[in-house]
Amino acid sequence: MTLEKENISSKELAFAVFCFIHGTVLRSGFIISVTRNDSWAMAFTGLLFMLPIVAIYAGLLRKFPGKSLVEIDDIIFGPILGKVISALYLFFFASLAALNTRDLGNFVAVHMMPETPIAAAIAVFLLGCVYTLRKGIENLINLSTLLFIISAGALALNAILVLKEVQPEFLKPLFRLEPQKYVQATVSVTAVPMGEVLAFTMLTPMLGKNGKAAKPLLLGLVLSSVSMAIVLMRDIVTLGPLVSIVSLPAFESIRYVSLGDILTRLESVYGVILIILFLLKVSILLYAFVLGLTQMLSGKRRPLSNPGHEGQASGTAQSLNSKNHPPLILISAALVFFYSLFVFESMMENKNWGATTAPFFSLTFEFLLPAVSLLVACLRKLGRAREVKA
Amino acid sequence: MIKKAVKTGRKLFLPFSLSFSRQRREKARRATAVLLCTLLILSLSSCWSRRELNTLAIVLGTGLDVGDQPDTLKLTAQVVKASAIGSGSTAKAGGAGEKAYVNISYTDKSVLSVLRGITHMQSRRPYFSHNEVFIFSSDLAKRDMAEGLDAFARDYESRLHADLLISKGKASDILQGEAALEKIPARQIGDMMEDQEINSETAVVTLRDFSIATLSGSKAPVAPMIEVYESGGEKHIKLEDTAVFKGGKMIGELDKSQTRGLLWVTNQAKSGVKTLDTRWGQVVLEIFDSNSKLKPVKNGDGTIRMELTVNGDGTIESNETNEDMSRLENVEMLKGLMKEAIRADIENALHQARTLSADVFGFGEAIHQEYPEEWEKMKENWEREFPKIGLNVQVNVMLHSTGSLTEPVVPGGGQ
Numbered sequence: 001m002t003l004e005k006e007n008i009s010s011k012e013l014a015f016a017v018f019c020f021i022h023g024t025v026l027r028s029g030f031i032i033s034v035t036r037n038d039s040w041a042m043a044f045t046g047l048l049f050m051l052p053i054v055a056i057y058a059g060l061l062r063k064f065p066g067k068s069l070v071e072i073d074d075i076i077f078g079p080i081l082g083k084v085i086s087a088l089y090l091f092f093f094a095s096l097a098a099l100n101t102r103d104l105g106n107f108v109a110v111h112m113m114p115e116t117p118i119a120a121a122i123a124v125f126l127l128g129c130v131y132t133l134r135k136g137i138e139n140l141i142n143l144s145t146l147l148f149i150i151s152a153g154a155l156a157l158n159a160i161l162v163l164k165e166v167q168p169e170f171l172k173p174l175f176r177l178e179p180q181k182y183v184q185a186t187v188s189v190t191a192v193p194m195g196e197v198l199a200f201t202m203l204t205p206m207l208g209k210n211g212k213a214a215k216p217l218l219l220g221l222v223l224s225s226v227s228m229a230i231v232l233m234r235d236i237v238t239l240g241p242l243v244s245i246v247s248l249p250a251f252e253s254i255r256y257v258s259l260g261d262i263l264t265r266l267e268s269v270y271g272v273i274l275i276i277l278f279l280l281k282v283s284i285l286l287y288a289f290v291l292g293l294t295q296m297l298s299g300k301r302r303p304l305s306n307p308g309h310e311g312q313a314s315g316t317a318q319s320l321n322s323k324n325h326p327p328l329i330l331i332s333a334a335l336v337f338f339y340s341l342f343v344f345e346s347m348m349e350n351k352n353w354g355a356t357t358a359p360f361f362s363l364t365f366e367f368l369l370p371a372v373s374l375l376v377a378c379l380r381k382l383g384r385a386r387e388v389k390a
Numbered sequence: 391m392i393k394k395a396v397k398t399g400r401k402l403f404l405p406f407s408l409s410f411s412r413q414r415r416e417k418a419r420r421a422t423a424v425l426l427c428t429l430l431i432l433s434l435s436s437c438w439s440r441r442e443l444n445t446l447a448i449v450l451g452t453g454l455d456v457g458d459q460p461d462t463l464k465l466t467a468q469v470v471k472a473s474a475i476g477s478g479s480t481a482k483a484g485g486a487g488e489k490a491y492v493n494i495s496y497t498d499k500s501v502l503s504v505l506r507g508i509t510h511m512q513s514r515r516p517y518f519s520h521n522e523v524f525i526f527s528s529d530l531a532k533r534d535m536a537e538g539l540d541a542f543a544r545d546y547e548s549r550l551h552a553d554l555l556i557s558k559g560k561a562s563d564i565l566q567g568e569a570a571l572e573k574i575p576a577r578q579i580g581d582m583m584e585d586q587e588i589n590s591e592t593a594v595v596t597l598r599d600f601s602i603a604t605l606s607g608s609k610a611p612v613a614p615m616i617e618v619y620e621s622g623g624e625k626h627i628k629l630e631d632t633a634v635f636k637g638g639k640m641i642g643e644l645d646k647s648q649t650r651g652l653l654w655v656t657n658q659a660k661s662g663v664k665t666l667d668t669r670w671g672q673v674v675l676e677i678f679d680s681n682s683k684l685k686p687v688k689n690g691d692g693t694i695r696m697e698l699t700v701n702g703d704g705t706i707e708s709n710e711t712n713e714d715m716s717r718l719e720n721v722e723m724l725k726g727l728m729k730e731a732i733r734a735d736i737e738n739a740l741h742q743a744r745t746l747s748a749d750v751f752g753f754g755e756a757i758h759q760e761y762p763e764e765w766e767k768m769k770e771n772w773e774r775e776f777p778k779i780g781l782n783v784q785v786n787v788m789l790h791s792t793g794s795l796t797e798p799v800v801p802g803g804g805q
Binding site for chain 2: 110111114169172173176239240241242245252255256258
């Protein structure tokens with residue numbers, strides 16, 4: 001399957017990265033319970049910590065241009081070990097998809113439709129993702145510019161409208177907590193929303209051979225760290241000490257908007273944006289999983305994306321239509337559906353996982369495995385350097 | 391090649407997957423469409439957990455009292471009777487004297503069991519999204535605020551916007567007061583709270599403000615008090631005084647002057663009227679657009695004192711004397727009197743706060759924000775430290791105009 005073609009631009013990819021991260025930023029409040037009124041600064045330290053990780057991804061993608069993560073594994077570790085490593089990545093993508101689906105399901109079930117079983121909400125949501133993927137992931141990525149404008153606009157609107165209620169002194173005193181708390185929060189920010197951009201290494205082949213993946217990834221990360229700082233700061237100055245005890249700070253602070261008793265109850269805007277952003281996020285994760293699975297299963301018979309090698313293959317796939325999606329989407333969505341249903345028993349368990357285990361779980365896949373891959377690639381002198389010599 | 395790859399995938403995972411001929415595919419599509427349409431018809435019965443307007447009891451005000459039995463709460467929910475509201479503003483046309491609200495009371499162990507308990511007596515379920523006021527009786531407040539506060543802040547339906555009040559008598563009596571201009575007492579209280587900024591004599595506190603103050607640890611939360619008074623055989627309500635809390639319990643009150651002082655310190659006094667006694671008689675000043683700034687300052691010996699700067703802008707609203715108050719020396723005299731009056735209110739409030747040892751002004755928070763290191767040392771025995779904190783008050787008053795008259799209207803003044 002030649003799914004990856006030059007049909008997304010790097011600008012769209014950057015916006016997709018932003019939307020991908022922004023959903024989680026709006027949804028989660030666990031960083032705030034660690035660093036309280038200094039949490040906004042963690043958006044920037046998290047970005048700093050993320051830089052070496054992006055450098056690793058960029059290194060891998062530069063060595064093997066036009067290849068996705070799973071294909072790179074095959075080249076670096078050989079067909080057997082490569083498959084094992086790829087399976088680990090796939091497990092990670094599926095887990096993230098399930099966790100995010102569950103997150104959204106919880107939001108819908110708790111805040112919007114308390115009497116509807118969570119399974120119904122999740123099923124409808126995943127069907128939406130399947131539909132999106134069947135229409136082609138590149139269309140979703142193309143839409144990300146629009147989603148960026150909508151979500152950034154909503155963010156600005158909410159921040160401006162809530163200004164009347166804010167008390168800036170809630171930000172003080174600055175940086176008075178124990179240093180390990182800042183380290184913990186920085187690692188959380190890096191691992192949980194930001195590091196998840198690993199999934200985009202499955203999409204970067206769509207940029208085409210000449211597209212540089214590092215720049216859009218970085219641009220997207222910078223955009224989202226700014227938006228994260230704005231969101232966290234807004235929540236802190238609106239809610240004060242309440243911010244660390246409410247379950248959804250962004251939701252609660254938007255509930256505060258009241259302009260002349262007319263423009264109120266804007267949390268519906270928040271709900272709509274959250275669902276759209278999660279749709280994008282879970283679709284991308286699901287796509288990463290499905291594409292990885294297809295590439296793993298098809299193995300060596302899979303045509304290379306290089307048009308020079310397989311001119312005919314890319315010619316056939318050029319016919320851009322609804323068939324241009326990997327198989328097994330529905331089955332994978334079903335897998336994610338059941339996975340997300342049993343992944344956590346309660347929101348308390350979810351929160352505990354997010355605060356304690358999640359960063360280590362995520363960093364294993366986001367940092368450790370890619371770092372080892374790059375190291376092995378360098379030691380075995382694989383990648384572009386050798387290709388040039390040959 | 392692609393097709394081959396797809397096939398491999400399908401062979402592996404979808405052995406019974408589908409290589410239909412075109413005709414069969416068309417048939418399958420048609421069958422799916424019919425099935426979908428049938429399923430969609432089911433959804434015409436509308437939403438799953440819909441709640442129509444005529445099945446809701448829209449609560450506008452909630453009162454909490456101590457129950458008759460030990461360890462119980464009595465909750466009174468003021469519910470709108472929509473049919474009575476629609477009948478014109480005079481209410482004469484549609485059933486004279488019909489009240490536009492119903493008060494539903496129920497007693498049980500906790501707030502939520504009360505809310506569910508109400509369904510034993512009423513055909514509609516209470517709906518709290520539009521609740522405007524929470525009234526806690528002072529008896530309950532003196533025992534414990536935690537129960538009601540947590541339940542209402544935690545519940546998704548109610549909002550942290552709602553005003554919080556403490557009733558001097560029973561909270562249920564407040565909700566039965568005669569609301570002459572409004573149809574619903576809770577509405578009257580809610581609207582009244584919005585107007586309090588023009589008198590600056592009531593601390594307006596929402597559920598959010600109260601929760602934030604409670605969470606702070608050093609700050610003593612406050613809430614306005616409301617009481618019932620009788621006039622002409624009818625029961626009316628009025629706002630008076632401020633309740634002071636510590637450790638989740640109500641421990642004392644601030645009177646009118648002390649409440650004014652509190653608002654000056656916490657920068658909540660925006661506007662108000664001051665009646666000054668001069669040598670010649672009464673002069674009334676209106677203050678508008680005032681503000682204040684509280685700042686902790688370190689003394690030479692390392693202790694901390696608070697610096698308060700109050701800025702007030704005013705005009706002369708009424709002159710009951712024969713003296714021309716537009717003369718500059720009189721303006722200076724009025725400004726002096728004004729400063730004294732503001733200072734007296736603040737001193738009064740400070741004295742009461744020290745007596746109660748309750749940091750109603752948020753000195754602790756201000757020190758925590760400006761001098762975190764010193765705060766670490768003070769916070770353990772803040773209760774003993776607070777009364778020792780000095781407060782320097784600097785009042786700046788400007789008198790801008792004398793209203794539409796310069797000289798007073800006095801008999802023979804025109805000659």
